[in-house]
Amino acid sequence: MVLAKVTEFLTIDPATIVLTLCNTLILFLILKHFLFDKVNKVIDDRKNEIAESYKNADEAQRKAENLAAEYDAKIGKAKEEGAEIVRAATVKAQTRSDEIIAEARAEAKGIVDNANNEIEREKKIAVNQIKDEIAQIAISAASAVAEKEIGLKDNEKLIESFIEHVGEQ
Amino acid sequence: MDGIGQGPKVVFTLPIFGGIDITETIVIGWLIIVAVLLVCLYLTKGLSKKPTKKRQIVAEMFVGFVNNMVDTTMGKKWKRYAPYIATLLVYAVLGALVSLLGLRSMTADFNVPLTWALMTFILITYHKIRAGGVLGYAKGFASPIPVMLPLNLLSEVATPLSMAFRMFGNISGGAVITTLIYSALAGLSKLIHLSFEIGGIGLNAGQLFIPAVLSVYFDLFSGCIQAYIFATLTMVYVSSAADEGE
Numbered sequence: 001m002v003l004a005k006v007t008e009f010l011t012i013d014p015a016t017i018v019l020t021l022c023n024t025l026i027l028f029l030i031l032k033h034f035l036f037d038k039v040n041k042v043i044d045d046r047k048n049e050i051a052e053s054y055k056n057a058d059e060a061q062r063k064a065e066n067l068a069a070e071y072d073a074k075i076g077k078a079k080e081e082g083a084e085i086v087r088a089a090t091v092k093a094q095t096r097s098d099e100i101i102a103e104a105r106a107e108a109k110g111i112v113d114n115a116n117n118e119i120e121r122e123k124k125i126a127v128n129q130i131k132d133e134i135a136q137i138a139i140s141a142a143s144a145v146a147e148k149e150i151g152l153k154d155n156e157k158l159i160e161s162f163i164e165h166v167g168e169q
Numbered sequence: 170m171d172g173i174g175q176g177p178k179v180v181f182t183l184p185i186f187g188g189i190d191i192t193e194t195i196v197i198g199w200l201i202i203v204a205v206l207l208v209c210l211y212l213t214k215g216l217s218k219k220p221t222k223k224r225q226i227v228a229e230m231f232v233g234f235v236n237n238m239v240d241t242t243m244g245k246k247w248k249r250y251a252p253y254i255a256t257l258l259v260y261a262v263l264g265a266l267v268s269l270l271g272l273r274s275m276t277a278d279f280n281v282p283l284t285w286a287l288m289t290f291i292l293i294t295y296h297k298i299r300a301g302g303v304l305g306y307a308k309g310f311a312s313p314i315p316v317m318l319p320l321n322l323l324s325e326v327a328t329p330l331s332m333a334f335r336m337f338g339n340i341s342g343g344a345v346i347t348t349l350i351y352s353a354l355a356g357l358s359k360l361i362h363l364s365f366e367i368g369g370i371g372l373n374a375g376q377l378f379i380p381a382v383l384s385v386y387f388d389l390f391s392g393c394i395q396a397y398i399f400a401t402l403t404m405v406y407v408s409s410a411a412d413e414g415e
Binding site for chain 2: 011024035036039042045
């Protein structure tokens with residue numbers, strides 16, 4: 001067995017320094033490339049994703065709030081419109097019913113008037129007919145009863161006074 | 170006694186430039202690199218935005234821990250330094266903890282902390298020059314009054330040296346103390362007849378439990394805390410060097 005060469009407890013050995021420097025740099029590159037770069041990338045990606053999803057969530061919430069406000073406004077407007085329609089319909093119905101009633105009244109009045117007129121006319125016709133008949137009867141009676149000669153003037157006077165009397169009776 | 174007062178063994182010699190000695194330190198460094206590479210590849214296998222695997226959580230915890238450390242000590246714009254700080258942490262912690270496997274601590278070789286301290290020193294100088302220009306960097310040594318020049322120069326050199334010696338002293342001191350305790354316990358066991366020999370292998374009852382407890386401090390705690398201190402000092406020095414010129 002070859003006895004290993006042993007260095008001094010405290011020496012400065014340039015070869016060891018240079019090799020340790022190389023080793024340290026290699027370890028640095030390994031840690032940087034295989035651990036830090038990879039893990040940092042994943043962590044950054046995750047951070048970005050979380051930020052992104054928060055942003056999206058905020059945006060969605062804002063949108064939802066906007067929509068809710070919009071719908072509220074729309075519903076309010078619709079209610080108002082409905083009330084307006086009901087009110088307009090009520091007014092229209094009122095007007096229409098008033099009109100109908102007025103028309104009916106007018107019609108009824110027309111019918112009554114017509115009826116009155118008719119009655120009046122019929123009455124006149126009847127009176128005239130009666131007058132004519134009475135005149136006829138008087139003439140025929142007079143001519144039959146009194147065989148005496150009467151002038152045309154006297155005749156007429158007689159008839160009229162007769163009719164007057166008839167009317168009074 | 171084997172190990173005490175000795176540097177790392179030479180594992181083999183490269184037959185170039187008149188023979189370059191490859192010590193235990195370097196070989197252990199390679200082992201750590203391979204182990205870290207495998208662990209990294211395993212941990213980052215199948216990363217997804219919605220983690221489903223435990224290993225991704227572990228990877229993210231570690232990366233998040235270092236990122237957070239760099240963030241709070243250096244600031245947001247220094248995030249690119251996180252892998253370097255992680256390198257120091259991982260290399261220093263694992264380099265110290267290999268002693269638990271019976272290997273020689275990598276950081277108990279003065280050359281290793283010295284290399285890292287020099288790297289930190291280069292970064293400090295680079296950021297000072299970048300922030301204040303060469304002239305501003307030179308002027309910095311003569312501030313606040315020119316009389317301070319020697320003191321400033323001294324403190325500039327003392328920064329990396331103190332960092333290197335702090336780590337080296339702690340880890341190698343721990344190793345020395347552990348070895349001393351082992352030999353002391355062997356002697357003590359023999360003294361109270363609790364030493365047995367089975368087939369040429371000596372068994373000392375006193376060595377069974379006590380070194381494990383002490384190892385928690387000298388290997389585990391010391392190794393981790395020194396790595397943390399080294400990384401923190403690097404962050405503080407480098408970020409304050411960049412702030413100085415502003």
